[in-house]
Amino acid sequence: MDAKDYSAPSPAPGSVATANRIIGSDDSDYRLIIDDVVDYAIFLLDPGGFIQSWNEGARRIKGYERDEVIGRHISIFYPEELIAKNWPDTELANARENGRFEDEGWRIRKDGTRFWANIVITRLTDADGKFRGFAKITRDLSERRRHEQKLHASEERFRLLVEGVSDYAIFMLDPSGHVVSWNAGAERIKGYAAKEILGKHFSIFYPDEVVNSGWPAEELRRAMKDGRFVDEGWRVRKDGSRFWGNVTITSLYDETGRHRGFAKITRDLTDKRRISSLEDEGRRVTNFLAMLGHELRNPLAPISNALSIIEMAKSESEQIRLAQAVIGRQLKQMVRLVDDLLDVGRITSGKIHMESNLVDLREAIAYAIESVEPLQLAKSHSLEFVVEDSDLWISGDKARIIQVVANLLNNAVKFTPKGGAIVVTLRRNGPDAVISVRDTGVGIPEHLLKDIFNPFVQAEQDLARSLGGLGLGLSLVQQIVSLHGGTATAYNSKGSEKGSEFVVTLPTVAAPDDASLGVTSATRRGGKQVLVVDDNEDAADTLRIVVVGLGYHATVAKDGLSAVDMIKRQRPDVVLLDIGLPGLSGIEVAKKIRREMVNPPAMIAVTAYGPDKDQDSAFKAGFDAYLTKPVDIAELSQLLRRILA
Numbered sequence: 001m002d003a004k005d006y007s008a009p010s011p012a013p014g015s016v017a018t019a020n021r022i023i024g025s026d027d028s029d030y031r032l033i034i035d036d037v038v039d040y041a042i043f044l045l046d047p048g049g050f051i052q053s054w055n056e057g058a059r060r061i062k063g064y065e066r067d068e069v070i071g072r073h074i075s076i077f078y079p080e081e082l083i084a085k086n087w088p089d090t091e092l093a094n095a096r097e098n099g100r101f102e103d104e105g106w107r108i109r110k111d112g113t114r115f116w117a118n119i120v121i122t123r124l125t126d127a128d129g130k131f132r133g134f135a136k137i138t139r140d141l142s143e144r145r146r147h148e149q150k151l152h153a154s155e156e157r158f159r160l161l162v163e164g165v166s167d168y169a170i171f172m173l174d175p176s177g178h179v180v181s182w183n184a185g186a187e188r189i190k191g192y193a194a195k196e197i198l199g200k201h202f203s204i205f206y207p208d209e210v211v212n213s214g215w216p217a218e219e220l221r222r223a224m225k226d227g228r229f230v231d232e233g234w235r236v237r238k239d240g241s242r243f244w245g246n247v248t249i250t251s252l253y254d255e256t257g258r259h260r261g262f263a264k265i266t267r268d269l270t271d272k273r274r275i276s277s278l279e280d281e282g283r284r285v286t287n288f289l290a291m292l293g294h295e296l297r298n299p300l301a302p303i304s305n306a307l308s309i310i311e312m313a314k315s316e317s318e319q320i321r322l323a324q325a326v327i328g329r330q331l332k333q334m335v336r337l338v339d340d341l342l343d344v345g346r347i348t349s350g351k352i353h354m355e356s357n358l359v360d361l362r363e364a365i366a367y368a369i370e371s372v373e374p375l376q377l378a379k380s381h382s383l384e385f386v387v388e389d390s391d392l393w394i395s396g397d398k399a400r401i402i403q404v405v406a407n408l409l410n411n412a413v414k415f416t417p418k419g420g421a422i423v424v425t426l427r428r429n430g431p432d433a434v435i436s437v438r439d440t441g442v443g444i445p446e447h448l449l450k451d452i453f454n455p456f457v458q459a460e461q462d463l464a465r466s467l468g469g470l471g472l473g474l475s476l477v478q479q480i481v482s483l484h485g486g487t488a489t490a491y492n493s494k495g496s497e498k499g500s501e502f503v504v505t506l507p508t509v510a511a512p513d514d515a516s517l518g519v520t521s522a523t524r525r526g527g528k529q530v531l532v533v534d535d536n537e538d539a540a541d542t543l544r545i546v547v548v549g550l551g552y553h554a555t556v557a558k559d560g561l562s563a564v565d566m567i568k569r570q571r572p573d574v575v576l577l578d579i580g581l582p583g584l585s586g587i588e589v590a591k592k593i594r595r596e597m598v599n600p601p602a603m604i605a606v607t608a609y610g611p612d613k614d615q616d617s618a619f620k621a622g623f624d625a626y627l628t629k630p631v632d633i634a635e636l637s638q639l640l641r642r643i644l645a
Helices: 016-023 028-036 056-062 080-084 087-098 142-164 184-190 208-212 215-226 270-313 318-349 361-378 398-415 446-451 473-483 521-525 537-549 560-570 586-596 611-621 633-643
Strands: 041-045 100-108 114-125 131-140 169-173 228-236 242-253 259-268 357-360 382-387 393-396 421-429 432-439 487-492 500-507 529-533 553-557 574-578 602-607 625-628
Touching: 041 056, 056 131, 080 087, 087 100, 087 114, 087 131, 114 142, 169 184, 184 259, 208 215, 215 228, 215 242, 215 259, 242 270, 270 318, 357 361, 357 398, 361 382, 361 398, 361 421, 361 432, 361 553, 361 560, 382 560, 393 398, 393 500, 398 421, 398 432, 398 473, 398 500, 446 487, 473 487, 473 500, 529 537, 529 560, 537 553, 537 574, 537 633, 553 560, 560 574, 560 586, 574 586, 586 602, 586 611, 602 633, 625 633
Parallel strands: 382 421, 529 553, 529 574, 574 602, 602 625
Antiparallel strands: 041 131, 100 114, 114 131, 169 259, 228 242, 242 259, 357 393, 421 432, 432 500, 487 500
16 A cells, blocks of 8 residues: 655644634633643644644654644654554544544654654544544653563563573462463473463362362462462372472562462472482491391201201101191291392392393283282282283383382282282373282371381281281382382372272383394293183193293183183283183183173183084184184194284
């Protein structure tokens, strides 16, 4: 759009009569007041925007003498970029239509310099309502703008400084605790991007049990009362993982004393807390454990040798055989306790050797479950293994990870009354693997929750100490997990005497391929679980040996009901299921598993009958494949490879 030509004046320029027609000839007192004002440029415009009067303030602010400006169009005060947009006419049109127009922007003095102006244009009408022109008032706000720009620059520098800090989460809360700012450190530590968290209540960073206790609101109340509040405790990241945070909350007020909100600074002290804890424990127990372990090892060796000599004698006495069995079991218990003592000593002194290999967590947990199965069955506990993500690998020591899970399971078995339930869960949470062991036992007294992983800490037992133990199992769990870069946490599932839950979080790595491991495919297949179900003991045991020889881990069930229980507990990858089982047949087992499990394992029917008799009913029941006894080993190997690929 071409800029309008403002060069042609409307009324006769410089005419006092013209000005009188706009403001009236009897307003001399007002004219004197306006003429003497020096802080505001006040002048009149005719309907076309041509200047008809000029006061002292206009001369001082804009630099023009009266004779230089009367009769000229107001566009002489506007920069070229505003003239190109016909902005002067737009202002006048708005003022004429609405009665008043106000704006701020750059304007031009006579000498060509710019100043930041606030302008107000008012429509003028006479007593008859006839439109006569405009009154225009201009203020020079250049100094105020310079001050605002300096303030803005200072605030911007401070904002960039705060937002660039990555080691501290620094953010603002409104008076009710909702997040109103977010820096890079907050995003790194807590995991939320600004767009995900602004407007959310800060209690989102606290564990559920802390939120339910009302602690976040109490923190703000104390900050309001004392001006500042400092605390340490567990906080929660976006991915659900926990970290140990040091928190400072400061109450903020403006210059009038009105409360504006809170500044919150959070530091992640997880590593510092872990290291401090390990150092403290090391100082307390290292010397004692080294001495005790050595002294206990000395008598255990000859006792073990003596037991071997008695066994070689092959006594016919039933009493001696009973004594041998008792001594053997108790000797194993003593060795386990001494090993625990020595492990704690090695860890706290930094002398423990940890392997660094790729570990399949599902396989490690399965081995741990198998190791505690005799204890679990002796107390008639149900034990379920729930795998939400089977492809979870870590870098670490497989034997130690098995030890961690076995210790948690031993603890659950020990403190869960007969007939109770234990559930082991493996799942993914962001970049971490999460192992949970939950039981229906007596729970953990609240006053022990924060110390339960310390050495020698135990829940209360009866005077007879019928449950036994040194209180080292959970300490080993935490320390081994810590050495793997993870965390171990204890909770009460549903309050006191309603069971407990232990949660281990470990950082994962990418699942390997066989080549990167440098092992044979049979070794790699060792992580896969196969359950052999057959009521013929010889058939079951020999088929299990065959499966193990093919490179898989295998267990055995001898009847249909046991098979259902073991499938739900162990969650094998494949079930080799005999159809002709007593009681609950293989067909009924398959139907029950397909009906009751969300992700049932692959099932292969194994039968002594010909294929024509059972094959149709087997596939209708949900079997994935069908084998006839005696099983062809090559066919079985090929079938397992295809299913478990």
